Amino acid sequence: xxxxxxxxxxxNNPRNVGSFAKDDPRVGTGVVGAPxxxxxxxxxxxxxxxxxxxxxxxxxxxxxxxxxxSSYVTELVKGKHIDEAxxxxxxxxxxxxxxPPVKIHCSVLAEDAIKAAIIDWRTRKGxxxxxxxxxxxxxxxxxxxxxxx
Amino acid sequence: MVKLPIYMDNHATTAVDPRVLDAxxxxxxxxxxxxxxRNHSFGWEAEEGVDKARNQIAGLINAKSKEIIFTSGATExxxxxxxxVVEFYKDKGNHIITCVTEHKAVLDSCRALERAGKASVxxxxxxxxxxxxxxxxxxxxxxxxxxxxxxxxNNEVGTIHPIAEIGRIAKERGVIFHCDxxxxxxxxxxxxxxxxxxxxxxxxxxxxxxxxxxxxxxxAKGPRVRLTPMIDGGGHERGMRSGTLNVPGIVGxxxxxxxxxxxxxxxxxxxxxLRDKLQAGLFERLDEVYLNGxxxxxxxxxxxxxxxxxxxxxxxxGVNDVAVSSGSACTSATLEPSYVIRALGTNEExxxxxxxxxxxxxxxxxxxxxxxxxxxxxxxxxxEMSPLYEMAREGIDLKAVNWRA
Numbered sequence: 001x002x003x004x005x006x007x008x009x010x011x012n013n014p015r016n017v018g019s020f021a022k023d024d025p026r027v028g029t030g031v032v033g034a035p036x037x038x039x040x041x042x043x044x045x046x047x048x049x050x051x052x053x054x055x056x057x058x059x060x061x062x063x064x065x066x067x068x069x070s071s072y073v074t075e076l077v078k079g080k081h082i083d084e085a086x087x088x089x090x091x092x093x094x095x096x097x098x099x100p101p102v103k104i105h106c107s108v109l110a111e112d113a114i115k116a117a118i119i120d121w122r123t124r125k126g127x128x129x130x131x132x133x134x135x136x137x138x139x140x141x142x143x144x145x146x147x148x149x
Numbered sequence: 150m151v152k153l154p155i156y157m158d159n160h161a162t163t164a165v166d167p168r169v170l171d172a173x174x175x176x177x178x179x180x181x182x183x184x185x186x187r188n189h190s191f192g193w194e195a196e197e198g199v200d201k202a203r204n205q206i207a208g209l210i211n212a213k214s215k216e217i218i219f220t221s222g223a224t225e226x227x228x229x230x231x232x233x234v235v236e237f238y239k240d241k242g243n244h245i246i247t248c249v250t251e252h253k254a255v256l257d258s259c260r261a262l263e264r265a266g267k268a269s270v271x272x273x274x275x276x277x278x279x280x281x282x283x284x285x286x287x288x289x290x291x292x293x294x295x296x297x298x299x300x301x302x303n304n305e306v307g308t309i310h311p312i313a314e315i316g317r318i319a320k321e322r323g324v325i326f327h328c329d330x331x332x333x334x335x336x337x338x339x340x341x342x343x344x345x346x347x348x349x350x351x352x353x354x355x356x357x358x359x360x361x362x363x364x365x366x367x368x369a370k371g372p373r374v375r376l377t378p379m380i381d382g383g384g385h386e387r388g389m390r391s392g393t394l395n396v397p398g399i400v401g402x403x404x405x406x407x408x409x410x411x412x413x414x415x416x417x418x419x420x421x422x423l424r425d426k427l428q429a430g431l432f433e434r435l436d437e438v439y440l441n442g443x444x445x446x447x448x449x450x451x452x453x454x455x456x457x458x459x460x461x462x463x464x465x466x467g468v469n470d471v472a473v474s475s476g477s478a479c480t481s482a483t484l485e486p487s488y489v490i491r492a493l494g495t496n497e498e499x500x501x502x503x504x505x506x507x508x509x510x511x512x513x514x515x516x517x518x519x520x521x522x523x524x525x526x527x528x529x530x531x532x533e534m535s536p537l538y539e540m541a542r543e544g545i546d547l548k549a550v551n552w553r554a
Contacts, residue, residue, distance in 0.1 A: 003466065011466060017534050034552035035537060036497030038460055038477060038486065042536035059536040063462040063477070067534065116553070 003064060004098035010068035015075050018057045020044045025128055026054075028121025030113045038062060039106065041070050043113035047121050051082045058113075065103040069093050069110040082118045151519045153470040159355075159450055159509030160304050160332060161474060165401065166357035166510070172404035173359065176397035184394045185385060195396045202403025206364055209406040210330075210349060211340040218365045218386045219399055223331045226350035226365035227254035227298075229390065230327045232261075233376030234296045234348070235268050238325075242293035246324075248273040248281045250305075250489045254350075255298050255329055269293075277494050278443035279308035287318045297326045301333035305476065305489040305505055306442030307451025309337065316345020325374055331355050335409030336448055337417065341366060347374050353398060357510055358405030362398035365390075416510060420449035423508045423517050428452050430521035435528055441476075441490055441503055450508035455490075455499040458538035459531045464504060467527035471520050476503035498537070498547070 003011070019042075020027045026046050033039040039062035046055040056074035060067045072093060077085045093099070093107035156164070176198055184199045186192025203214040220226045235243065245259055249272045262268035271289045275281050281299055290297075297319050302309045312328060319326035327348035333339050334349075335356035341349060349366040353359050367389065368374045382391030409416075432438050437457040453476075456464065461477030476487030477500075486500035495503075506520070532538040537547060 008466075011463070014534060019539065031536065032553055035501070035547060036552075038498075038501035040536050040552070042539075059534055059539060061458060061535045061537045062460050064466040066460075067463055 006072075006097050007065055007068040007099070010071040010097070011064045014058075014067060014071040016055075016057050016071065016078075017059065019059065020046055020055075020057055025124065026121075028117040028119070028124065030116025030118075030120055032112045032116055033062070033109050035061065039066050039109055041066065041109050041113045043070060043073065043110075043117045045077065045082075045085075045114075045117045045121065047082060047118070053077050053080050053082060053085055062106065062109075063103070065097065065099055066106040066109065068097055069099070069106045070113065072096060073110045073114060077114060082121070085114055086118055088114060151513070151515045154472055155470065155512075155516045155520060156472045157506050157508060157512060157516070157520060158472045158474050159507035159512075160307075160505065161507065162354045162360065163357045163509055164511055165354075165359055166405060166408060168408060169358055169401045169404045173397045173401040176400050180396075182396075184396055185383065195394075198396055198400045198403075199394055202399045202406075205403035205407040205410075206351070207366075209339070209410045210334060210351075210366060211342050212349075212366050213369060215387070216366050216369050218367055218389050219394055220363045220365055220390055221361055221395075222354075222363035223252075223329065223350045223352035224254040224363075226352075226363050227252070227327075227329055228258050229365055229376060229379055230348040230350060231255065231258040231296065231298060232379060233389075234325055234327070234374070235262055236377035237375045238295045239267070242291075242295040243268045244291055244293040245270045245296045245298060246273065246286060246289045246294060247271070247298040248275055248300075249492045250275050250279055250303055250308075251298065251300055252304060252329055252331070255300070259298070275308075275492055278446070279303055279306045279441075279489065279493050280443060280446065281310050281315070283311050283314040283318055286315050287322075290318075290322050290324060294322070294324050297324050299326075299328060301328050301330035301339060302337070302448050303442070303489060304332050305487060306453045306493070307332070307448035308443040309333065309446045309448065312346070313344045319347070320345050323372075325372070332448060335406065335413060336420075336450065338413070341368070347372070353402035353405060356405045356409050359398045359401040362395050362402045364402070417449045420508050420510075423512060423514065424450055424452050424506075426514075427506060427508065427517050427521055428454075430517070431525060434521070434525040439495075439499060441493060441495060452506040452508070453490075454504060454506075455495065455502040456504065456528045457499060457502060458535045458541065459528050460501050461503055463531055464502075464524070464527055467531065468520075468523050471523055473507070473520075474505045476505065477501050496548075 042059045044057045058070040060070045090107035090111040180194040182191030182195035184195040207214040259270045328346045329350045331352045334351045347368040353362040439455045441453040461475030476490045490500040
C-alpha cells in the first residue's frame, strides 16, 4: 500500500509525542481502541479553565495511518475551544491525510480520542469542584485511573 | 555499505537465480516450440527441455519423472490434489483431515468442497509451536476419510511438521496423503518415499525459479493415486492437466531444482547461521521480543518474531528500505491479524506485532547486520510512541484493562 506524503511526514516526524502528568487537573486523557484490534490511541489535552485547548500530546500503538491521524489531531485541536474540538469530524482527518477507505477507522479513532479526552477533563473538573467543596481530593485520583482505562 | 533496499522476504517469493535464467532464455526465442508438437524439431526440442526438467524436479524429491504433473503454481497443485481426490474417490468416502495453519490454497479448497456439500473436513489444531500432533491425525481418521492434507513446513512461522510420521499413519490406514511442500522443497530434504507422501505440491518461484510454474507429484505405485482433472482440454500431463506447457518456466523450474539439490546442504548451513545471527542480534538489543514458531524444528531461513507494544505495519513502514512481512491486520486484505500466529495461541496484540523475516540465497552477512540495527532502532522509536509500552512500564496489566474499542 502506498502512503500519502502527509501520512509519511507525520509518521516520520510525529508532532507532540509524549505524555502530560496525569494528575494535572488541567489535563484530560482519552484512551481509545484496544490492543487486540491493533490500535490504541492515548490523547491528552491541557485545557484552560475557560475551555481553551492550550497543548496536546499523544501516544499511539497502531499502523502508520493511526500514528499520523493522532499526530495530526494534536496540531488540529491546539488553540481551539473544546466546543469547537468536540464538533470535529473524522472526515477532516481523512481529507488532510488522504486516507484510503481501509484506513478510515484510524480517523474515527482519532475523533473518538478527542471526545474522550474532553469528556475526561469535564468529568474530572466536576469531580474536583465537588471534591474541593468536600475538602477532599480522593475522587479526583480515582477518576484519573478510570481515564487511563 | 549495503545496497538498499534489502530483500528479506524470501517466503513470499525469491529472485530468479541467474543460472536459472540462463537455462530459460533459449526457450523464448529459439527453442520456442510447443512441447506437444510431435512432428517437427521445434516440438522435439521443447519436449526435450520439459523431459529434462521433469527429471530434475523428480530427482529433488526422490520421485519418478512420470509422477510429475506441471501446473501454473502450487495453488493450482493444491486445488487439483484436494478437489481431484475428493471427486475421484467420492464412492469411497468424503472426509478430509487438514490443519488450521495450512496455506489458503488448501483451506479454501477444503471450504469450497464443504460448501458444495462434497466433503466434510476436520481442521486439526496445532500446538504453541505451530506443530500438528500425529496422534491427533490418527484419531481423526474415519472409514470415510479419503485424504489427509498437511503442509511440510509453514510459510509464516517455518515450523516443520512430523511429515514422515503422518505419512506412516496414512499408509497404515490406507488414506491418501497430500503435502503442500512449497516452503520445504529445495530448503530441507524432502523424500516422497521416506516420508510416505502420495501427492505433493511445489512451486518454482520459492526456490529461485520463475513465477507461474509449479508441479504436483502424483504417486504412480503403492498406491496408484487417481485424480479427476479440473482443467479439461488436450489431455496433456497424462490427462490430469490440459493446457500447452509453459516450456521456459518449466525449464527454469527444473534448473532451480537441480541447483537446490546440489547446494541444499551447504546453503541450509549458511541460511541457518544468518538467521541465528539475526535472531540473536534482535533479542540482544530489545526486550520483550517473542519467537513465533518452533525453536528448532523450523526452516533454516525463517525468523518470525513479535515485538511487543509495536504494531507490525507501522514497523514495516519505518523500515521501508528493508522488505519483510507482517502478520498485522493492517497489511492483510481481511483486516484480521494472521490466522497462523493466532492458531499458536499467541494473544491478538502479539499477532498484530509479528514480523516475518525470510533469509534467502542472496542475503549477505552485512545485510543481516544492517537489518538488525535498522529494525531495533525503529522498534525503540515506536515503543517511545506506544501507550502500551508506557503502561506496561508503569506496571499496568494490559490484560486487566477494560478497553474502549
